[in-house]
Amino acid sequence: MRVRDMGEEALIAAFAEIYRSRAGVSVGIGDDGAIIESTSALEVISADMATDGIHFNRSWSSATDIGAKIAIANLGDIVAMGGVPKFLIVAISAPGDEEVSYLLDIARGIESVAKDFDVSVVGGDLVAGKTLTIAITALGSVNAPVLRSGAKVGDKIFITRATGRSLAGLLLLSKGLASSDSPDVRAFQRPEFDPHDLIEFGFEKINALMDVSDGLLSDLPKLAKASRVGIDLTIDEKDLSFLEPLSEKLAIPPLELFLRSGEEHSFIVVVDSKWQSGTPESWIMLGTVVTGDEITYFGKPLPFQGTSWHW
Structure with a gap:
């Protein structure tokens, strides 16, 4: 099935079935925004974006590996600041003729990394675009930043x-x-x-x-x-x-x-x-x-x- 045939609401619901909320999530996917708990004095935030043909090549990597690699890049930035990753926000821009199964496999790759590190995907966005692009924002807790x-x-x-x-x-x-x-x-x-x-x-x-x-x-x-x-x-x-x-x-x-x-x-x-x-x-x-x-x-x-x- 193509993205244009499924529609935004149904696709978001499919993503929500893949992503799982873990500790610290009061309200996850499904409302206008996520509500998360914070127990640290400081929060660290980082963002990364990947575009088809520039940052990844479909003929070289599976959709699952592409999703996992983008998630790893974001978690790495949080750890590099002396932080512990907690939450991810995932936004995707995709052409209307993109296969839904491909996007869901990307989500499964992201979730596989999130699960390994007890991180929750708490929301995101989905828009139409000419080229497949995945943008992730990562949030984590930090006591004393390391610069x-x-x-x-x-x-x-x-x-x-x-x-x-x-x-x-x-x-x-x-x-x-x-x-x-x-x-x-x-x-x-x-x-x-x-x-x-x-x-x-x-x-x-x-x-x-x-x-x-x-x-x-x-x-x-x-x-x-x-x-x-x-x-x-x-x-x-x-x-x-x-x-x-x-x-x-x-x-x-x-x-x-x-x-x-x-x-x-x-x-x-x-x-x-x-x-x-x-x-x-x-x-x-x-x-x-x-x-x-x-x-x-x-x-x-x-x-x-x-x-x-x-x-």
Whole structure:
């Protein structure tokens, strides 16, 4: 069935059957607005938008994975502020000839992520448009925000999960070197997202924090600029051995995949050196915060420059 044949009211009702309200929702989908409970001193809000052909490709990813990936991007922004995600608002613009089943699968992908992290979709909007676009607003609770601007000289920089596989998946698909059902492209289709070790480590121990959405090559300078510092990378390339098979297929060095890869939604974590020994073993050491305003690699210019993440 097409969207124009079903109608807005019936489609909203179908969405409401997929989304489930969890703790903190007094009034969810079905009224003029949602009513939510708040027990924290501060709230954090973030929004993200994805458009067909620009931010996702239907031939590369399923509708469920597309929905899940957009939801992950929003939850990542909340966690990157030192917050705990609580609620999502989902707005969709779709052509009249769009298949209803496709939109419902996108909703199922969003709900699958929301359920995993005890988050509720509490409302949204549905409008007609020329191109399928999904816009999500995320809300969360935060006690003491962690900003990009808190890094200090001498601090140690970690990443919670190694990057590289998302870019590898994108390149394999775009070059026709892998099909959409290949395990090699899974990290691009639906990134791994598990901030529990970050939350358990404790936001109060973190001086600066940032979600990796545009790639380390792009995101590290943003953090450095906000904190008015430089960063010297001292990455142990043994930690990147998992990228070697993909590196061989693409003829791109593992370090380059690692630094350029975006839409990973792991986290850059900056901590005082006194907390270094207490960081989770799965985190990878990136380097040290230094004086100046440059990003260097073992004290020298980066081995490559240019843009990081792009379609």
